[in-house]
Amino acid sequence: MLIKLLSATATAALLAGPSLAYTAYVTNERGNTITLIDTDTMEVIKEVPSGQRPRGITISPSGHELYVCASDDDTVEVYDPKTMELLHTLPSGPDPELFVLHPSGNPLYIANEDDNIVTVVDVDEHTVLAEIPVGVEPEGMGVSPDGKYVVNTSETTNMAHFINTETYELDINTLVDSRPRFAQFTDDGSRLYVSAEIGGTVSVIDPASGDILKKITFEVPGIVPEALQPVGVRVTSDGKTVFVALGPSNRVAVIDGDTHEVIDYLLVGQRVWQLAFTPDEKYIISTNGNSNDVSFIDVAARKVVKSLQVGELPWGVVVSPE
Amino acid sequence: MRATIKGLVGAALAAVMLSAVPARAQVDTTIGLVLVQEDDPLPLSRLEDPADDDAVAGAEVGIADNSTTGRFLGHTYDLTVLRPSPEDAVAAARAAVANGAGFLAVAAGADTLQAIAAAVPDALVLNLKAEDDTLRTSQCHDNIFHVIPSRAMKADALAQYLVWKKWDRWVLIHGSHPEDNAMAEAYRRAARKFGANIVEERVYEDTGGARRSDSGHVQVQRQMPVFTQNAKRHDVVIAADENEVFAAYLPYRTWDARPVAGDAGLRVRDWHPGSEGWGGTQMQTRFEKHAKRYMSGNDYLAWLAVRIIGEAVTRTDTADPDAIRGYLRSDAFEIPGFKGLPLSFRPWNQQLRQGILLADGPLVVTVSPQAEFLHKTSQLDTLGYDHPESECSLAD
Structure with a gap:
């Protein structure tokens, strides 16, 4: 019996293919902590203290530095992802919320909501390279795969600002729907997705012209339209599937990357904000702020396979590249 | 390097010409903030005296917000x-x-507001002060948009929370002024609408006299318990006191140990400087940097009125009041107001749909509508007079 069971497990493991263990890092905005999760076992490894009000989180391409916006401390904290030792902090400008790393790993572009600027920080020298004036309440930050453009969304101005990373000039400003929260390029750089939380749409933008090709809208029976508030957006590396976190509707929308029609809505935890893929794109993880948990979504099956309790008010998530 | 970036505003303007936002005609928008000097009562607490630039500072921040967006579009705004x-x-x-x-953002009573609107038929008037339900149910005007919630909306907001809390037996104490009677009526309507029970009503007569005196608290401490004595069994005391005569004296002084709500205790607010929900912190911080003080309800309403016009001009690329009116009334218009659901106008009476904050001293306790109260079109329409209850049907 035991042997049979073992062989069944072994077969299942073979069928599933070798799964690599990555570590997911979740910022808990209210708990002032970071939760580390083993994405293979889908269990919490540990929860460690962070600066005050941790929100945006990202990791260097090398996987050696973990960056965390400690919003109420007005700094970006840099951790060793292995030991979670705080290595140093970066000057971030006031109230950093979201940021994006240049694909090369340097510099870091930070949205400063209070000052209507994007701060550019050299992560090696720990110095501010530039402060770029943008619209009111800058929030979402995306970077083109070639690193030539950083796109910032301003929540009250309602624009996607295309920042030329060489000149720091705004080459294009695209008016989108109300309260744009997040900007995400496809891996081939051919499209840009910008979510509008209050407008309830995701704009599909041609980055070359800045023109809006299509606005994706959402509809879930039994959910008031106002609750369908798109925030985090992620696209599979082949560009074929787009995932959008829909805030207080407690759903993640699955969208066809070619037709831009919604294929499915997946029920996750409460007030879902940000998303991150595992590097093998087997799973996408959502942070569900009001239920203090994250959901693991099986990307191929488009199914929520696990909910896992983390710290208080989980906000952002990133998965280590190795 | 850092210094050279300061010149980028000009570069950004130049860049607009090449941008996805098509080169647009210059649009200049002037908004008048009309603060009619009416004889408003002095608050009972000196902490609540309005600042000299009350409402003005809010409008100024709104103009700055609009102008930041406008510089990418060739739009300018003046106040x-x-x-x-x-x-x-x-x-x-x-x-x-x-x-x-x-566009005129007007803080005036209902009579003056209507006189102004009638005198400028080609302009849009944004109501910042008149809460009268009659302006939303029978005396509606094509060119008035109500930014401030009506009394019925405020009463419904409080009622929803109290019913949710299962504090549904109310003692209603209202002042003797016409506004207090109107607010009391709004609470009676809210009680009927949401299934609460007003077990008793009392009227606090305004007998005049000074608002504040050096040791006034000695008398107040003795008067208020006696005034609230022998009330029928109740969960909460609701105060309707728009003229600042007595409500602030109720908390901790009622005969029975009961919470107070309405115009004291758990207060119904147009805005609260402690509110941080839905990204509101950034706007609070912007305001505080500008005005060197906290944002009042009047500041918020003036800010919102200016932002409403700015949002409509941004989207329509015109400052023509008639075109803006059409846009504001349409389904396309919505604006974030840091109160949860997006704000929009009810087309039949041009009242701004909005969440309503309920706050104690330093903190927001809740924001109504409460999630449990549903509506077939917009949950925000659970607050105040809904379309079938209003005689108004303003048209495009």
Whole structure:
């Protein structure tokens, strides 16, 4: 019996293919902590203290530095992802919320909501390279795969600002729907997705012209339209599937990357904000702020396979590249 | 390096010409802020005395917000502040419109507001002060948009929370002024609407006299318990006291140990400087940097009125009041107001749909509508008079 069971497990493991263990890092905005999760076992490894009000989180391409916006401390904290030792902090400008790393790993572009600027920080020298004036309440930050453009969304101005990373000039400003929260390029750089939380749409933008090709809208029976508030957006590396976190509707929308029609809505935890893929794109993880948990979504099956309790008010998530 | 970036605003402007936002015609928008100097009562607490630039500072931040967006589009915004007496209000408003203001944000009582609106039929008037339900149910005007919630909306907001809390037996204490009677009626309607029970009503007569005196608390401490003595069994005391006569004296002084809500205790607010929900912190911080003080309800309403016009101009690329009116009334218009659901106008009476904050001293306790109260079109329409209850049907 035991042997049979073992062989069944072994077969299942073979069928599933070798799964690599990555570590997911979740910022808990209210708990002032970071939760580390083993994405293979889908269990919490540990929860460690962070600066005050941790929100945006990202990791260097090398996987050696973990960056965390400690919003109420007005700094970006840099951790060793292995030991979670705080290595140093970066000057971030006031109230950093979201940021994006240049694909090369340097510099870091930070949205400063209070000052209507994007701060550019050299992560090696720990110095501010530039402060770029943008619209009111800058929030979402995306970077083109070639690193030539950083796109910032301003929540009250309602624009996607295309920042030329060489000149720091705004080459294009695209008016989108109300309260744009997040900007995400496809891996081939051919499209840009910008979510509008209050407008309830995701704009599909041609980055070359800045023109809006299509606005994706959402509809879930039994959910008031106002609750369908798109925030985090992620696209599979082949560009074929787009995932959008829909805030207080407690759903993640699955969208066809070619037709831009919604294929499915997946029920996750409460007030879902940000998303991150595992590097093998087997799973996408959502942070569900009001239920203090994250959901693991099986990307191929488009199914929520696990909910896992983390710290208080989980906000952002990133998965280590190795 | 850091210094060179300061010049980028100009570069950004130049870049607009090449951008996805097509080169647009220059649009200049002038908004008049008309603060009619009415004889408003002095608050019972000196902490609540309005600042000299009350409402003005809010409008200024709104203009700055609009202008930041406008610089990417070739749109400019100007503010004209007027403080006429009630007698001069109509003439002042007429002059402002003649001088190019297409939009007037007006803080005035219902009569003056309607007189101004009638005198400037080609301009849009945004109501910042008159809470009268009659302006939303029977006396509606094509060119008035109500930014401030009505009394019925405020009463419904409080009622929803109290019913959710299962504090549904109310003692209603209202003042003797006409506004207090109107607010009391709004609470009676809210009780019927949401299934609460007003077990008893009392009227606190305004007998005049000084608002504040050096050791007034000695008398107040003795008067208020006696005034609230022998009330029928109740969960909560609701105070309707728009003229600041007694409500602030109720908490901790009622005969029975009961919470107070309405115009004291758990207060119904247009805005609260402690509110941080839905990204509101950034706007609070912007305001505090500008004004060197906290944002009041009047500041918020003035900010919101200016932002409403700015949002409509941004989307329509025109400052023509008639075109803006059409846009504001349409399904396309919505604006974040840091109160949860997006704000929009009810087309039948041009009342701004909005969440309503309920706050104690330092903190927001809740924001209504409460999630449990549903509506077939917009949950925000669970607050105040809904379409079938209003005689108004303003048209495009």
